[in-house]
Amino acid sequence: MEYVYEKPADEKLYEEMRRKSLQGEPVKRPRKRIRINKKVVARNFAILMTIITLTASVGQLSSSMREKIRENALYNQYFEDYMDEVFHQATHHVDGTVNDFYLDYEMLGNYIDNADDKDLAISLTQRAIESKNLTDDEDQMDRVLAETDLGVDSYDQYLSQKEEYAGYQDKDKFVEDTKKKTNEQASKSDTDQMLEKDEETKVESGGKNL
C-alpha cells in the first residue's frame, strides 16, 4: 500500500472551483455515507488544499507558508490517520507481534520513493515518527532518510540486520549478541591484519636473505 501524492492545481482549477461554488440549485442533504480508500481521501484533500491556497487573500502569503498550511492540513486531517495504518504495518511482524526495535524501513522507503512530492513525503514521515515517539534516536531518523536513496550501504545493512533480528524474541539479547559479534569481528580483523603484517615481514625478510 503506497501513498502517492500528486501535485495538481493551477489557477484554472481554482477558477473552476470558485465558479461551481457560487452556482447551482439547492439540494436536500441526504445524509448518505460511502466508504472510500484512505489514500484516495488523503490525496483528494491535498488537492483541495492546494487549490484553496490559490485564493487571492491566501495567495499573498509566501510559498513556504502556503506549503506549511497545506502540509499541516493534510497531516492533521487525514495523513495522521493514514500513517497510523502505514506504521501499524511497519512495526508489526506478519504473525502480528510488534516489532518495536526496527521499523520496516523498506516499506517507508518505498512509500517515499513512490511519492511524487518526495520532500512532502519525507517531511510527513519525519513528523509522524516524531509524533508517535517511535524513536528518540537521530540515527534511526537518518536511516529513514537514507532509505529514500535506495542502494546506499545502510539499506543493505538494514536488510541483513532485519534478517538476523527475525530469529530473536528478546531485543536485549539481540543487541548483546550483535555487540559481541561486532567485537569478535573487529578483533578477528585486527588479528588478520597482524598475521598479514607478519607474513609480509617474513616474505620481506626472506627476500632479503635470497
Added chain:
Amino acid sequence: MKELEVIEINNASYVVLKEIAHNDTSFLYLSNVNDEEDTMIRKTEGDMIVPLASEEEFEIACNLLVKQGLI
C-alpha cells in the same frame, strides 16, 4: 477505508471532505468521487445544501479552511 458523507450535485457524487461551522451555517468542502480535481464549496441551510451567496462568502470559506490548516 474511511466513511464519508456523499452528496449528489448535477448528477455527480461529491464526498464531504470537511465541514466547518461558521455563525449559523456550515461550509462543506466537496470533492468529486470520480474526478479528484473537481472540487467545490457549499453551505448548509437547515436540511438543504445551497451554493455560496457571494465572492465574499467564498473568500471566508477558503480562509476558514486555511486557518484550520494552520492549527
